[in-house]
Amino acid sequence: MTSPTALSAMLAALEPVLAAALEPDTVLPDAPDALMDLRSIEVVTLVDLLEAEFDVVFGSDDVRPEHFATRRAIAERLLALGAPCG
Amino acid sequence: MTAGLVELLSPRFTLHMGEHALGLDAIARHARETTLPANIAGRVVTTPARDPFEALRYIEACIQADALPVPSALCSTPAVLDERFTAIAGDVLVLRTSGSTGAPRHAVFHRDALARSAALIAADLALQPDDVVGLVLPCDHGFGLVGQLLAAAMVGARVQWAPGAFAQQRIAALAAGGATVLAAVPFGLAQLLAALPGCASLPPLRQVGVAGGALPRGLAEAALRTFPRVELVHQYGCTEAGPRLTSISSRNPAFWTGSVGRALPGVSIAVLDPDDAGEGELTFASPSAMTRYLEGAVESAQAGTPSASGRWLRTGDRGSVTADGLVFVTGRTDDVVKLRGEKVSLASVARATEEAGAEDAIACCLPSESSDPDGILAVLYAGDVSLSPRDLARSLPRGVVVKRLRHVSQLPRTLSGKVDRVAAAQLLTRTADDHPAYRP
Numbered sequence: 342m343t344s345p346t347a348l349s350a351m352l353a354a355l356e357p358v359l360a361a362a363l364e365p366d367t368v369l370p371d372a373p374d375a376l377m378d379l380r381s382i383e384v385v386t387l388v389d390l391l392e393a394e395f396d397v398v399f400g401s402d403d404v405r406p407e408h409f410a411t412r413r414a415i416a417e418r419l420l421a422l423g424a425p426c427g
Numbered sequence: 428m429t430a431g432l433v434e435l436l437s438p439r440f441t442l443h444m445g446e447h448a449l450g451l452d453a454i455a456r457h458a459r460e461t462t463l464p465a466n467i468a469g470r471v472v473t474t475p476a477r478d479p480f481e482a483l484r485y486i487e488a489c490i491q492a493d494a495l496p497v498p499s500a501l502c503s504t505p506a507v508l509d510e511r512f513t514a515i516a517g518d519v520l521v522l523r524t525s526g527s528t529g530a531p532r533h534a535v536f537h538r539d540a541l542a543r544s545a546a547l548i549a550a551d552l553a554l555q556p557d558d559v560v561g562l563v564l565p566c567d568h569g570f571g572l573v574g575q576l577l578a579a580a581m582v583g584a585r586v587q588w589a590p591g592a593f594a595q596q597r598i599a600a601l602a603a604g605g606a607t608v609l610a611a612v613p614f615g616l617a618q619l620l621a622a623l624p625g626c627a628s629l630p631p632l633r634q635v636g637v638a639g640g641a642l643p644r645g646l647a648e649a650a651l652r653t654f655p656r657v658e659l660v661h662q663y664g665c666t667e668a669g670p671r672l673t674s675i676s677s678r679n680p681a682f683w684t685g686s687v688g689r690a691l692p693g694v695s696i697a698v699l700d701p702d703d704a705g706e707g708e709l710t711f712a713s714p715s716a717m718t719r720y721l722e723g724a725v726e727s728a729q730a731g732t733p734s735a736s737g738r739w740l741r742t743g744d745r746g747s748v749t750a751d752g753l754v755f756v757t758g759r760t761d762d763v764v765k766l767r768g769e770k771v772s773l774a775s776v777a778r779a780t781e782e783a784g785a786e787d788a789i790a791c792c793l794p795s796e797s798s799d800p801d802g803i804l805a806v807l808y809a810g811d812v813s814l815s816p817r818d819l820a821r822s823l824p825r826g827v828v829v830k831r832l833r834h835v836s837q838l839p840r841t842l843s844g845k846v847d848r849v850a851a852a853q854l855l856t857r858t859a860d861d862h863p864a865y866r867p
Contacts, residue, residue: 361817364825381592382565382825385614385767389828393816398797401621406593 343417347426351416354426358394359412362387373413384409391415395424431455431490432519433483435542439556439583442479442576443604449480451580458487479576479588482566489519490538518718522569524666524770534667534717544669544715545577547691551674552634552660554608558584561606561630563597563615569670570638570768574662575610584608594622601630608632612639612768613646613800620649621798629654638662638671639768641756643800644683651677663687663756665742669715672696672742673754686753696754697739698747705747708760710739764792766801769824776806776829779822786810787838791852793831805831805855809838831855 352373362383363369369377379387387409388399397419408418420426433451442449461484520536554560560579564571579586587604591597598619601609609632611619616637623629635650635657642661650659659677664670673696675681675688682688690696694713701707714737743763746756762773773790780788785808792802806829808814816829823829839850 358817361820379592381590381597384592385826386820386828389826389830390817390820393828393830393832401594401618402625404593404618404622405595405625409593 343420347420348413348416350426351419351424352412354395355412355416355419358390359387362390373416374411376410377412379409387415391419391424395419395422397422397424431458431487432538432541433458433487435538436577436580437556437583440580440586442483442580442586442588444478444480444588454480454483454487457484458491461485461488477565477567478590479562479566479571479586482572482576483580486519486541520572521721522567522572522666522717533721535719535721536669537718540669540715540718541573541577542581543693544573544671545581547693547715548574548662548671549578549581551671551691552578552608552636554578554582554584556583558582558608558633559604559606560584560586561601561604561609561632562586562588563590563601563609563611563619568768569664569666570610570612573669574636574638574671579608594618595626598622598626598629601632602626602628604630606630606632608634608636610636610638613637613642614640614767616650617646617798617800620646620653623653632657634658634660636660636662638664640765640801644685646800647677647682661687663754665744667717667740668694668711668713668742669717671715672711672713681753684753686749686755688754689752690754695739696748699741701747706745706757707747709742709744709746709748709754709756711742712737712739716740764802764804766792766804767824767826769827771804771824771827776804776819776823779819780806780808780814780829780832782822783814783818784810784812785814786812787846789838789846789848789851790829791848791855793852793856803830805829805833805852807833807835807838807851807855809835 364380364383367383384404388404392398403418403422408414433455436451438451440451517537517539518535519538520541521533522536523531524534560575562571562575564575566572566576576586587601587606589597589600589604591600609630616635632654637659647659651657660674661682662671662674664672671691672694673688673690675686694711696709696711698705698707699710716737743760744756745758745760746754748754763770764773773792776790777788787810788806788808790804790806793805795803804827813834814832816832819829833855835854839847839854841847
């Protein structure tokens with residue numbers, strides 16, 4: 342069970358990475374459970390940035406649509422991979 | 428009126444995008460209805476689209492308007508634009524390419540060169556009207572646009588666009604569409620292979636083309652283990668070439684020597700200033716090559732006598748050609764690396780790091796500890812600033828990220844005062860715990 346504090350910290354840490362990874366014309370609703378619609382190039386950039394920023398490694402099973410559907414899903418995946426939360 | 432591009436393509440060609448099946452008539456109709464945005468000089472301002480329908484519509488509309496598409500990024504100086512970037516009749520496409528200095532350049536293509544190039548590639552790949560070409564590449568690069576979309580359209584093959592954001596989605600779309608032919612950059616192929624175990628069904632592939640970077644032997648072997656009946660085709664070229672220069676099949680024993688194959692029909696390849704081992708810069712002449720750069724005249728490669736194929740152009744790649752014509756690419760003549768199919772200038776990455784606040788920086792490409800065939804981009808920097816990979820993301824080509832960014836009190840230097848690239852790479856390879864120069 343993910344701690345709400347850890348999740349909250351991870352969501353906050355995720356924001357600047359999302360901002361750097363997304364194309365300028367991609368606008369995402371700013372809510373943890375809002376569905377995101379990423380492009381393939383954004384997924385590639387985001388995975389690489391998350392690995393670099395949080396010192397984790399995404400396996401092929403981690404790079405799946407359900408793990409990138411919302412901010413919360415990404416944050417939970419990062420925590421599951423052992424990323425330090427904040 | 429100039430004949431349109433669609434008039435050169437097979438009337439059988441159909442483009443499948445989701446629920447839509449589009450033929451040439453739809454593309455031509457939409458092109459006629461398209462009002463291309465004009466810049467101040469009255470010329471077209473747009474960029475080639477990643478979406479295949481938009482890309483075809485765009486090229487056709489440019490032919491009908493007899494206007495050259497000029498990337499909007501170049502339009503900040505309209506007076507210069509008006510003077511220097513006047514369209515020449517028949518030039519219909521501009522593709523962006525990373526220059527060896529990191530400053531992008533824009534290669535201009537004539538309609539006939541595009542058609543020649545697409546026909547040449549279709550013949551080399553033996554594309555057939557009953558093939559289903561699975562398109563996962565963006566169409567703002569020569570590989571996807573000419574090497575797949577137009578090549579398929581030339582022979583009347585069906586194109587199945589499979590643009591999913593995730594490899595699993597792309598595989599599902601390829602399988603549903605019955606793709607028999609696929610092409611990818613090495614990283615994209617590695618992604619697809621890694622995602623296959625979780626997929627319910629696989630496309631009935633007969634051929635996979637790979638270009639846009641070195642094809643590691645391990646990746647080729649993995650692809651053939653997964654698809655034992657597939658023919659792998661390693662293709663080599665560059666944007667300016669239109670884009671293909673050589674090709675080799677995995678069924679050719681020379682494929683496993685690391686050669687990128689022999690020059691395609693009509694293409695000439697020569698080595699400029701070869702050393703004792705026969706290595707030098709690879710130059711080429713091809714009837715499919717670009718007309719010019721938007722930014723100015725094309726520098727002549729001066730590689731011996733002019734070829735029947737036209738001017739000699741530089742590739743920036745280092746390599747050799749054997750007596751029987753096999754081409755080997757061994758690296759670059761500059762500090763450009765290929766990542767995710769994009770050329771990335773290490774000097775420009777270092778500059779971007781300095782612009783972000785570092786006093787001094789050097790960029791390297793290191794072997795990846797994972798299965799990433801491209802290696803990883805790494806930067807060592809000094810200065811009173813703490814930088815993060817996300818600080819540099821906007822300065823790099825799409826999809827390219829600095830995976831390792833490390834701070835040192837000062838960059839290692841040789842006795843002559845130059846930054847010591849070997850020592851820098853060693854520092855970047857070590858972990859922070861290994862070396863006292865790192866400042867956490």
